[in-house]
Amino acid sequence: MKICLVTTFPPSRRGLAEYGFHIACELQQNPLLSLTILADELETPEPELEDFSVLRCWRFNSLSSTQRVLSRIRDLKPDVVWFNLGFSSYGDRPAPAFAGICAPALTRLAGYYTHVTLHQVIDYISMKDAGVRYPRVYRAAGYVATRLVLMSNSISVLLPGYRRTLREKYRGANVHVRMHGILSSRPEYPDFSRRGNPMQRILAFGKWGTYKRLEQILEVFARVAEQVPDAQLVIAGGDHPKTPGYVASVAAKYANDPRIVFTGYVSEDNIGEIFQTATVAVMPYSSAAGSSGVAHLAAAYGLPIICADISDFREMADNENLAIAFYETGNSASMAEQLVELLQSPERQRQMAEQNFSAAMRMTMPQIVRQYLRAFDVHQRTRALEPLRRFRRIPAWVSARSALARAVSARTAPWV
Numbered sequence: 001m002k003i004c005l006v007t008t009f010p011p012s013r014r015g016l017a018e019y020g021f022h023i024a025c026e027l028q029q030n031p032l033l034s035l036t037i038l039a040d041e042l043e044t045p046e047p048e049l050e051d052f053s054v055l056r057c058w059r060f061n062s063l064s065s066t067q068r069v070l071s072r073i074r075d076l077k078p079d080v081v082w083f084n085l086g087f088s089s090y091g092d093r094p095a096p097a098f099a100g101i102c103a104p105a106l107t108r109l110a111g112y113y114t115h116v117t118l119h120q121v122i123d124y125i126s127m128k129d130a131g132v133r134y135p136r137v138y139r140a141a142g143y144v145a146t147r148l149v150l151m152s153n154s155i156s157v158l159l160p161g162y163r164r165t166l167r168e169k170y171r172g173a174n175v176h177v178r179m180h181g182i183l184s185s186r187p188e189y190p191d192f193s194r195r196g197n198p199m200q201r202i203l204a205f206g207k208w209g210t211y212k213r214l215e216q217i218l219e220v221f222a223r224v225a226e227q228v229p230d231a232q233l234v235i236a237g238g239d240h241p242k243t244p245g246y247v248a249s250v251a252a253k254y255a256n257d258p259r260i261v262f263t264g265y266v267s268e269d270n271i272g273e274i275f276q277t278a279t280v281a282v283m284p285y286s287s288a289a290g291s292s293g294v295a296h297l298a299a300a301y302g303l304p305i306i307c308a309d310i311s312d313f314r315e316m317a318d319n320e321n322l323a324i325a326f327y328e329t330g331n332s333a334s335m336a337e338q339l340v341e342l343l344q345s346p347e348r349q350r351q352m353a354e355q356n357f358s359a360a361m362r363m364t365m366p367q368i369v370r371q372y373l374r375a376f377d378v379h380q381r382t383r384a385l386e387p388l389r390r391f392r393r394i395p396a397w398v399s400a401r402s403a404l405a406r407a408v409s410a411r412t413a414p415w416v
Contacts (some may be wrong), residue, residue, distance in 0.1 A: 006038045007023070015207075019081060035053065118177055123139075155175045195349070203234050204281075208250075228344065280343070286308070309329050
């Protein structure tokens, strides 16, 4: 099976690049697949990752991206075109973002089987946190964009609520719910001897500056440190593309406080160390933009999670049986209470850690990708059998019927 995966891809650091990388890693290990990645162009030239066939054929915020992707697809003639997609994957300006969203529909109209993993649904995005100036116009355009995405052959979303909305409001068909996955083939059982040794590290991980901001967690940490003297706050990750310089400006204010550590961007090779040595992961968000990659990273390393009480995250925790302690969104006292209670309770830390590790075992990346491949395979087999259906209409007494059926069967044998 030939697959084209259309996604942002490392060394690009744009949204969903890490998710695209882990999908590609699993597909690449299957000897029965031929994978080509249609990726975003890099702002500055960097070496490509080894062992991947990457064609950087589209550009962020470019109106020509969809046409360039379609041109490559026509050259490659894949069996499946898989889009790893969010509403801002192709741009943070309205016109190129909308043009990019049209790519799956146009790919299907060109005759290719098209699947979309849709990470967000426009109805759940906070226009205020996204910095949208004209929310009504944006939502109207988002409605049209969603209808266009639903023209794909099939769609996967990461939360049950998203599927309900797409089916009930947009009358979408062939919409499936699949877990986000832990971006790993094997979760690591937590090494409790590395936690609280010598500090109890509170980890805040992400791209900061929009709906993920640092002011509240820094305020809360001052309260927590009064009751938990061995607490340390580790802020990992860099700026959101929309807020360049944000993390550096915040870090400058706390440069002389040894209890607060800013790591900056964390490479894939160093993520494990950051999570393995933390006591708890905290998600101080004001809203959500889909299922949380940070929560799934925490689960992969058996790390307890404290999170704002946001409906998307509640549904994620219930659907995947994640151990998450919720605090009232925007309430610093509530967040501080949850943190102190957890840091002072080794028993609860262990219980939450083991529950998240158990959840991670049920949603490893190989398991998730196999679900997609089974669906693609069923489609290919069904399509291959379609010519044979025509022979049911030919009367049995027609002498050429058997010969024709055998000829068609020979052509479809690889899929049957």
